[in-house]
Amino acid sequence: MMMKFYVASKGDHKSNMIKSMVEKYLLDLDLEISQEAPELVISVGGDGTFLHTVHDYFHRLEETAFIGLHTGHLGFYADWLPEEIEKLVIAISRRQFEIKEYPLLSMSIHKEGETKPEKYLALNEATIKKIEGSLVLDVKINDMHFERFRGDGLCVSTPSGSTAYNKALGGAIVHPSLSTMQVTEMSSINNRVFRTIGSPLILPSHHICQFVPVNRDQKFVLTIDHMTKSVENVVSLEYTVAKERIRFARFRPFPFWKRVRDSFISDEY
Known part of the structure; x- marks a missing residue:
């Protein structure tokens, strides 16, 4: 053929x-x-x-x-x-x-008043920032509250993307054969009142990470690899290692x- x-x-x-x-x-x-x-x-x-x-x-x-x-x-x-x-x-x-397969990132945007989330795949990373002021949102891992983040933004990267923006943020370099995703902070606020983990988190493929805005009446800038989106009325953002995988011809x-x-x-x- x-x-x-x-x-x-x-x-x-x-x-x-x-x-x-x-x-x-x-x-x-x-x-x-x-x-x-x-x-x-x-x-x-x-x-x-x-x-x-x-x-x-x-x-x-x-x-x-x-x-x-x-x-x-x-x-x-x-x-x-x-x-x-x-x-x-x-x-x-x-x-x-021969074909080599590597993981992708799956992201879902849940908005107020909408029953069906917007879904995207990323090869490198997805980020969230606020248009004005500091980003304030709750980070959940497997539906358990982990921390309340305050700062410039958050980056969720694939192993393939760990050498891109994630590295510039101080994230770990992860071999692309590992089925993981990484959450890295952008200039978090840490003082006597506010506290975040302050370190990148590397999560396995069966974990789900959610970002829940404390105030839904905010506008955010999201990136998915090279694409940029402005969104509002966000109830939550959900990230997981995608079921789909990218295939390289080696x-x-x-x-x-x-x-x-x-x-x-x-x-x-």
Whole structure:
């Protein structure tokens, strides 16, 4: 059966040229382009392009696997460079790859007066901030009150996203094979009156974390990966490790800790 593929581009001149080249090579090898129902999606650009591309295919996670081709430096989601196009194309045509699955984050927004929550998936993270003033909400874990948070905001990340915004907030780096989610604070208020845990929380896949606004008459800014939403009349936000998983097509070893070292630690001693 003919393999179907699609190539997504960052949109700049270099990425578009690489996209056209990959398409030509794969078509010459009798593969079929299908934007609607691809088995493989090749993202050409950077990690930001990869995030946008993955969201376009969240409805096909069980059928579609992803490959990252980076037009700059190697990223956490892109392990191929432009000079390796021919090697990649040959490996794709020979189906010389294995599938690696990693966890996603599921978020539900429950609003006042609405019986059906809005649901989203995230590959990296979801955050909540208040438009004006400090964010004040109750944090519940498995329906048990854990703390009342006051501060700039909260970030809930996947293991894959633990090296992104979560790391900048002082969160832990978590290997993406672990089925967990992480809750990290943004500038919490801690004094004689107010107190939070002050440390990132790493929760297993069977746990549910809820954020319940103390005052529902507030407006919040939510982010889900690259998307930003302004919401109000929020009763609660619910987070859990998603049942769905993202599938990567791996053609060669792509060690996570090597990526971490190469991205954040200098080779100079």
